Amino acid sequence: MPRTRTNQRPSRAVRRPARSAPARGPVAPAPPLDPRSAERLIAIAMGRGADFAEVYAERTERTGVSLEEGRIRSAQYGVDRGVGIRAISGAKVGYAWSDDLDPEALERAAQTAAHIAAAPREVTPPRVRRVPLPTHYRVLEPLASSAVDRKVELVLRGDRAARRYDPRVQQVFGSYADQTRTICVGNSAGHWAQDVQDLCRLHFQVVAAGKGGERRTGFYGGGGRVDLRYFESFTPEAAAQEAARQAVATLGAVDAPAGPQTVILAPGWSGILLHEAIGHGLEADFIRKGTSLFTGKVGQKVASELVTVIDDGTVANARGSLNVDDEGIPAERKVLIEGGVLRGYMSDRLNAQLLGGRSTGSGRRESFRHPPMPRMTNTFLAPGDETPEEILASVKRGLYCAHFGGGQVDISNGNFVFEVAEAYLIEDGKLGRPVKNATLIGVGPEVLRHVSRVGCDPTPDPGIGTCGKDGQMVQVGVGLPTVRIDELTVGGTSLGGRA
Amino acid sequence: MESALLEVAEKAVTRARRRGAPQADAWAEEARESSVRVRDGEVEDLQQSTGKGVGVRVVSAGRLGFAYGSDLSAAGLDALIDRALALAKSAAPDPANRLPGARELSRRHGDLGLLDPAVEALSTEWKIEAAKTMERAGRGIDPRVKTFESVGASDVVAEIAVASSEGLADAYRSSYAALFAVPVAQGDDGQLQTGYWVDQRRFLSDLEPAEQVGRKAAERAVRMLGAKKGPTCKVPVVLEPLQAAAFFGGIAAALDGKRVHQKASFLAGRLGERIAPGWLGLVDDGLYPRGVGSRPFDGEGLPTRRNPLVEGGELRGYLYDTYTALKAKAKSTATAGRSYQSLPHIGTTTLLVQAERPQSAEQLVRGVKKGLYVTAMLGHGADTVTGDFSQGAAGLWIENGELARPVQELTIAGNLLEMLSALDAAGDDLDMRGTVGAPTVRFAELTVAGA
Numbered sequence: 009m010p011r012t013r014t015n016q017r018p019s020r021a022v023r024r025p026a027r028s029a030p031a032r033g034p035v036a037p038a039p040p041l042d043p044r045s046a047e048r049l050i051a052i053a054m055g056r057g058a059d060f061a062e063v064y065a066e067r068t069e070r071t072g073v074s075l076e077e078g079r080i081r082s083a084q085y086g087v088d089r090g091v092g093i094r095a096i097s098g099a100k101v102g103y104a105w106s107d108d109l110d111p112e113a114l115e116r117a118a119q120t121a122a123h124i125a126a127a128p129r130e131v132t133p134p135r136v137r138r139v140p141l142p143t144h145y146r147v148l149e150p151l152a153s154s155a156v157d158r159k160v161e162l163v164l165r166g167d168r169a170a171r172r173y174d175p176r177v178q179q180v181f182g183s184y185a186d187q188t189r190t191i192c193v194g195n196s197a198g199h200w201a202q203d204v205q206d207l208c209r210l211h212f213q214v215v216a217a218g219k220g221g222e223r224r225t226g227f228y229g230g231g232g233r234v235d236l237r238y239f240e241s242f243t244p245e246a247a248a249q250e251a252a253r254q255a256v257a258t259l260g261a262v263d264a265p266a267g268p269q270t271v272i273l274a275p276g277w278s279g280i281l282l283h284e285a286i287g288h289g290l291e292a293d294f295i296r297k298g299t300s301l302f303t304g305k306v307g308q309k310v311a312s313e314l315v316t317v318i319d320d321g322t323v324a325n326a327r328g329s330l331n332v333d334d335e336g337i338p339a340e341r342k343v344l345i346e347g348g349v350l351r352g353y354m355s356d357r358l359n360a361q362l363l364g365g366r367s368t369g370s371g372r373r374e375s376f377r378h379p380p381m382p383r384m385t386n387t388f389l390a391p392g393d394e395t396p397e398e399i400l401a402s403v404k405r406g407l408y409c410a411h412f413g414g415g416q417v418d419i420s421n422g423n424f425v426f427e428v429a430e431a432y433l434i435e436d437g438k439l440g441r442p443v444k445n446a447t448l449i450g451v452g453p454e455v456l457r458h459v460s461r462v463g464c465d466p467t468p469d470p471g472i473g474t475c476g477k478d479g480q481m482v483q484v485g486v487g488l489p490t491v492r493i494d495e496l497t498v499g500g501t502s503l504g505g506r507a
Numbered sequence: 508m509e510s511a512l513l514e515v516a517e518k519a520v521t522r523a524r525r526r527g528a529p530q531a532d533a534w535a536e537e538a539r540e541s542s543v544r545v546r547d548g549e550v551e552d553l554q555q556s557t558g559k560g561v562g563v564r565v566v567s568a569g570r571l572g573f574a575y576g577s578d579l580s581a582a583g584l585d586a587l588i589d590r591a592l593a594l595a596k597s598a599a600p601d602p603a604n605r606l607p608g609a610r611e612l613s614r615r616h617g618d619l620g621l622l623d624p625a626v627e628a629l630s631t632e633w634k635i636e637a638a639k640t641m642e643r644a645g646r647g648i649d650p651r652v653k654t655f656e657s658v659g660a661s662d663v664v665a666e667i668a669v670a671s672s673e674g675l676a677d678a679y680r681s682s683y684a685a686l687f688a689v690p691v692a693q694g695d696d697g698q699l700q701t702g703y704w705v706d707q708r709r710f711l712s713d714l715e716p717a718e719q720v721g722r723k724a725a726e727r728a729v730r731m732l733g734a735k736k737g738p739t740c741k742v743p744v745v746l747e748p749l750q751a752a753a754f755f756g757g758i759a760a761a762l763d764g765k766r767v768h769q770k771a772s773f774l775a776g777r778l779g780e781r782i783a784p785g786w787l788g789l790v791d792d793g794l795y796p797r798g799v800g801s802r803p804f805d806g807e808g809l810p811t812r813r814n815p816l817v818e819g820g821e822l823r824g825y826l827y828d829t830y831t832a833l834k835a836k837a838k839s840t841a842t843a844g845r846s847y848q849s850l851p852h853i854g855t856t857t858l859l860v861q862a863e864r865p866q867s868a869e870q871l872v873r874g875v876k877k878g879l880y881v882t883a884m885l886g887h888g889a890d891t892v893t894g895d896f897s898q899g900a901a902g903l904w905i906e907n908g909e910l911a912r913p914v915q916e917l918t919i920a921g922n923l924l925e926m927l928s929a930l931d932a933a934g935d936d937l938d939m940r941g942t943v944g945a946p947t948v949r950f951a952e953l954t955v956a957g958a
Contacts, residue, residue: 073597076765079601081598081599081601082571082573082598082850083597083598084572084573084594085573085574085575085590086562086848087575087578088577099551100549100550100553101551101552101553102553102554103553104555104556105556106557107558107559107560107577108559117556120555124550124552124553156594156597157597178770179770215770215771217770223770223771223773223892224892225890225893264897264920266739266955266956267739267956268958297546297655297656298654298691299654299699299701300699301699377556377558379554415886416899417885418883420700420701421701421731421901423899423901423915424885424899425886425898425899425918427887444893445890446897446918446920447886447888447897447899447920449885449918450916451916497918497956497957497958499898499918499919500897501897501954502954503740503741503954
C-alpha cells in the first residue's frame with residue numbers, strides 16, 4: 009500500500025527563491041553514461057521486438073552525520089552508481105539494472121530487459137539529442153564537495169541550542185544527510201536529458217522528561233535542493249529549539265479524545281492530509297488498473313468547493329522539485345482539483361500512453377535499481393481568505409493539531425491516517441490543554457467534503473518528507489494553509505461523556 | 508568458506524590496515540533478485556538483476572568512520588577506505604567505539620537451512636505460472652474480484668561476507684522465494700476493497716501453494732465489501748496473526764538497548780518487572796531453522812544466538828550491539844542488522860511470540876460478546892519513547908462470538924504497557940511467514956474510535 013513515512017513537522021519558514029547565479033561552476037559534471045553507449049544499449053534492449061526502450065544512469069554521492077548524547081557518533085559516505093534499462097512491449101515491461109559499469113555487464117542487462125518481447129529483429133541504434141531543461145534549483149556549491157566539518161558543525165550547534173532551551177530537555181538526536189545525484193536518461197524516441205539534483209536535510213529529535221518519569225518527544229528539521237548557505241537563514245538553533253519546544257510543551261498532556269471531532273490543522277506539514285487523502289489516489293497507475301476510488305471521476309465534484317489541490321514539481325529549491333523526471337520529461341505544475349472538481353491525474357510515460365493522455369512529468373524512481381512510476385512532487389492546497397485567528401475562533405469545541413508525524417493510505421477504500429504529534433483541545437475558540445499523540449483517520453473524499461474553512465496562510469513544509477510506494481522511497485514536499493475540517497475521527501483513548 | 512566476495516571483504520580489511528586504520532571491518536554483499544508480475548493472464552513485468560557492494564567501517568583513536576560503494580577494484584576499495592578514515596576525524600572519540608574481539612567472533616553455528624538449491628534453480632516460467640495461478644484462483648472465488656493491484660512472485664539468492672581486523676573472515680549464502688497477491692473487489696454500491704496475502708520462505712517446499720495465496724487474498728478483499736464505520740467504544744480487540752506480528756515488532760523496537768540506555772524507551776528501567784501476563788514469552792532467535800530473519804552471524808560478525816526477551820510475562824533482556832553493550836555494561840545480543848550501505852544497527856533476527864496454554868483462534872473470537880477483529884492496520888502506531896499507541900484499523904465486528912460484519916475507518920488506541928497487561932488470550936496458530944512469528948492475540952479491552 010502506498011505509504012508516506014516520515015518524522016517531520018511543519019514550518020512557517022518560507023523557502024528562498026531560486027538564485028540568479030549560474031547553476032554551478034563553468035562546467036557541468038559529466039553524465040554517468042555517455043550518449044553513444046546509451047544508444048547501443050537501447051538498440052540491444054529493442055532487439056527482441058520491444059516498442060520502446062530506455063536507459064537511465066545514475067551516480068549518487070551521499071554524506072551523513074549523526075549525533076547523540078552530545079557528540080558526533082559517526083560520519084558516513086557512500087556512492088551508488090549504476091544503469092537501469094527498460095524495454096516496453098505493449099503494456100509489458102522488462103527491467104534490469106547493473107551496478108557494474110563494465111560494457112559487457114551493461115549489455116547483459118540490456119539483453120535481460122529485451123526478453124519481455126519475443127520477436128528478434130535488427131535494430132539501428134537511435135540518435136539521442138539533448139533536450140533543454142528549465143532550472144528550478146541552483147546550488148552554487150555541490151553538497152558532495154562541501155567540507156564534512158561544516159555539516160558536523162550544523163548538528164553540534166543544534167544540539168547545544170536544544171539543551172539550552174530548557175533544563176527538562178533530556179536527549180537530543182541530531183542528523184544531517186545529503187546527496188548529490190547526477191542522472192541521465194535516453195530513450196528509443198531519441199530523447200536525452202541530464203540533471204544534477206542536490207538535496208539535504210538537517211533534523212533533530214528531542215526527548216523531554218517531566219514529573220513521575222513522563223517523557224515527551226519533539227521533532228523538527230528542514231532542507232531542500234539547496235547548498236549549506238541555506239542554513240544561514242534556516243538555522244540549526246531555531247530548528248533544534250522548535251523540536252525542544254514541542255517536547256516540553258506536550259509534557260502534562262491529557263488523553264486525546266476518541267471519536268469524531270471538529271479539527272483544525274495548523275499550516276505546513278499538515279499537507280500530508282492531501283498527500284494521503286487524495287494524492288496517491290490520483291496517480292495514473294492506480295487509475296489504469298482501476299484500483300483507485302477516483303477512477304473515472306475527472307470532471308466530477310470530489311471535494312468541497314474550497315478545495316483546490318496542486319502538485320507542483322517546479323517550486324524553487326523545494327525538496328520534491330525536479331527539473332526533469334526520471335524518464336527525462338520536465339516537471340510541471342498540475343492542478344489536480346479545482347474548486348472541488350477533479351481535473352486530472354499524475355502520470356508517467358507508460359500509463360499516459362495506455363490511458364491515452366500525456367505524461368505530466370511525474371515518472372519517478374528511487375534509483376537505477378527501480379523502474380519509474382507515477383509519483384507526487386510538492387502537493388499543495390491553494391489558500392482561502394480567512395485568517396488563522398478567525399478559523400480558531402469559529403470552533404467551540406474541537407482539536408487543534410499543531411504538528412504531525414507520518415501518514416498512510418489504502419487507495420482502494422480511501423481510508424487514510426495521519427499522526428498528530430502536538431495537539432491542543434479547543435474550548436470556546438481558544439487553545440486549551442495539550443493532548444497526547446493520536447492518529448486521525450478518515451476516508452479521502454469524505455474528509456475533503458468536510459473542509460469548511462481554508463486559511464489565507466499557505467505554508468510549505470520545511471523539507472523533510474519521504475514517501476514510500478511499492479517499496480520505492482522518493483522525496484516529496486507538501487503544503488497547507490490553516491484548515492478547518494468539520495468531522496474527522498480522532499484515535500484517542502478518552503471517551504469523555506460517551507458511554 | 509572460500510568465495511570471491513569473501514576475498515573482497517578480506518582485501519578491504521587488509522588494505523584498511525595498511526592505510527592506517529587500527530581497526531576495520533568490511534561487509535560485502537552480492538544478490539541476484541528476480542520478480543514477475545502478471546495482469547489478466549499475461550506477464551505485466553519481468554525484472555532480474557545482480558548487484559553487489561561493500562561497506563567499510565573503521566575505528567581510529569576511538570572515532571568511527573564509514574564508507575560504501577560498488578566499485579570493488581583495488582583502487583575503488585582504497586578510495587572508500589580513505590573516505591572512511593577522513594570521516595572518522597570528524598566524529599567524536601568514544602572508548603565504546605571498538606570492534607568485537609577475536610574471542611567473541613569465534614566460530615558460529617552450523618547450517619541453519621538458509622539456502623535452498625531449488626530457489627537457486629527457480630525458473631522464470633515457474634514464477635509466471637505461480638502468478639497466473641494466484642490471479643486465476645483469486646478471480647475464481649467471486650465475480651466481485653475485479654482486478655489486482657499486483658500479483659506476482661519473486662526470489663532472491665544472496666551471499667554475505669564479513670571480515671574484521673580482529674580476526675574474522677566468514678561468509679554465507681541464503682535464498683528466499685515470495686508469492687504476493689493484492690486483489691481489489693468491488694461491491695454493488697461501487698465500494699472498492701483490497702485484500703492482501705503474501706508468503707515468503709527460505710525454502711520453496713515451505714511456500715504456501717500459489718492457488719491458496721490467491722484465494723486467501725481474494726477472500727480477504729471480498730469479506731470487506733460493504734464495510735462501514737464502527738462505533739466509538741471500549742471493547743475487546745482481537746488481532747489476527749499478521750497484525751499481532753506487527754504489534755510485537757513495535758514492542759521489540761522499544762527493547763533497543765541504545766534507546767533504553769538513553770532513557771528514550773518506555774521499557775527503560777523495567778528489567779525483571781512483570782510487563783505482560785504470565786503465559787506470554789517473546790524470544791529473538793537468530794538460529795530458528797529456515798527463518799527468514801535467521802543468520803549465522805550478525806552485522807558485526809558475532810555468532811547469532813537465542814535471546815529470551817520476555818519470559819513468563821517478565822522482561823528478561825534488551826537488545827544490544829557491541830557499542831551499546833559497552834556503555835550499558837551488558838553483552839551484545841548479536842542481533843545487529845547491516846547492509847553494505849549502512850553501519851551495523853541494533854535490530855532483531857527472527858522474533859517469536861510464544862504463548863502457554865493457547866486456544867484456537869475461533870475460541871478467542873467466540874469468547875467476545877461485542878468487539879473488533881483486526882485484519883488491517885494503517886499508520887505507524889507505537890511511540891516507543893512514551894508508550895502511546897494509536898493506529899488506524901479495519902476488520903470485522905464481533906457480535907456474540909461471531910464475525911458479524913466488515914468495519915473500517917477505525918482507530919485502536921492505548922498505552923503499550925497497559926495494552927501488554929490487557930492481553931488476555933493467544934491462539935495456537937503461530938504464523939511464521941516473515942521475520943516475526945505471532946499467533947492470534949486478544950486484548951481484554953482497548954479504546955476503539957469510529958463514528
